[in-house]
Amino acid sequence: MIEACYSQSEVPPVLAYFRKRASNYGAASATGLWAWQRRREAAAFAALTGEFAGRPALDLGCGAGFYAIRLADAGAHPVVAVDAAPEMIAALADHRVQTVLGDVTTVALEHRFRLVVLAGVLEFVADPIAVLANARRHLEAGGRVVALVPRDNCAGRLYRRFHRRHGFAIALFDRPRFAFVAERAGLTLVRSQAVFPFGEVHAMIAP
Numbered sequence: 785m786i787e788a789c790y791s792q793s794e795v796p797p798v799l800a801y802f803r804k805r806a807s808n809y810g811a812a813s814a815t816g817l818w819a820w821q822r823r824r825e826a827a828a829f830a831a832l833t834g835e836f837a838g839r840p841a842l843d844l845g846c847g848a849g850f851y852a853i854r855l856a857d858a859g860a861h862p863v864v865a866v867d868a869a870p871e872m873i874a875a876l877a878d879h880r881v882q883t884v885l886g887d888v889t890t891v892a893l894e895h896r897f898r899l900v901v902l903a904g905v906l907e908f909v910a911d912p913i914a915v916l917a918n919a920r921r922h923l924e925a926g927g928r929v930v931a932l933v934p935r936d937n938c939a940g941r942l943y944r945r946f947h948r949r950h951g952f953a954i955a956l957f958d959r960p961r962f963a964f965v966a967e968r969a970g971l972t973l974v975r976s977q978a979v980f981p982f983g984e985v986h987a988m989i990a991p
Contacts, residue, residue: 797951798908799868802847806871810848825932825985826854828977829901832987834928836860839898842922844888844915845905849876856880860899866891889914896924902931906965907954916969920990929971929988932979933957939982962986 795803802809813822829851837859843852846865849872856863856878866884867873873883884891888905900919906912919929934940936956947954957965962984963973971988978984 801950801952803869803871806848806869806875809872810850810875813848813850821979821983822850825903825979825983826851828979828983828985829903829930829932830858832930832975832977832985833899833901834987836899840864840895840924841899841901842866842893842895842897842919843881843901843903844891844919845902845908846876846883847872847904849878849881851901851903852876852881853878855899855901862895864893864895864897866893889918891918893922895922896927897922898924898927900927900929902929904932906931906933907956908952912955912965913968916966916971916988920970923990927990930985931988932983932985933962935978935982935984936961937982943982957984959984 838861841855841860841863843865846852846867849865852863852865862882863880864882865876866886866888868887870885873885876883900922906915909915934943934956936958940956944954944956959976966973966988970990972991973986973988975987976984
């Protein structure tokens with residue numbers, strides 16, 4: 785595990801928000817409407833990831849490990865999970881997952897991966913193009929990046945308003961904008977699947 789990226793006095797609001805909620809984040813997301821939504825998002829991911837059993841997979845911005853654990857359940861090996869919040873990394877207690885404390889924009893790993901997952905990450909970062917470019921750098925030949933982002937629709941705008949109460953703004957993506965961001969990162973968008981009410985999962989390859 786690498787050292788924390790920020791001193792206590794300079795923690796960005798987004799990171800502070802997730803660090804504060806890490807202790808019960810996994811439990812909270814496993815109940816009620818959030819759990820219902822996550823199951824539907826996970827089904828969309830499964831439809832777009834392609835075959836990766838027995839191959840290495842990377843979860844960039846893993847949070848408490850919802851997708852990292854599912855990648856391991858589906859047979860990915862090794863599974864590496866990266867997050868900037870040490871409390872989130874500590875919450876990911878699964879011996880099948882290798883954890884790395886690091887910034888999704890700049891982290892550099894020795895492995896190359898068949899699958900790179902970004903779930904609920906790109907809306908929170910300052911430069912989504914840079915994050916996708918880093919994901920592409922970690923792909924093995926023939927690999928795939930799959931990302932979940934909020935759409936720019938009425939429900940997505942309500943989601944953005946929710947986070948404004950926590951002191952930060954998030955990005956929303958319509959499909960043309962996401963295709964442009966992917967292209968600028970050196971990736972080609974090959975398939976997308978909407979998840980009601982505001983999610984969308986995108987699969988990308990490196991041409």
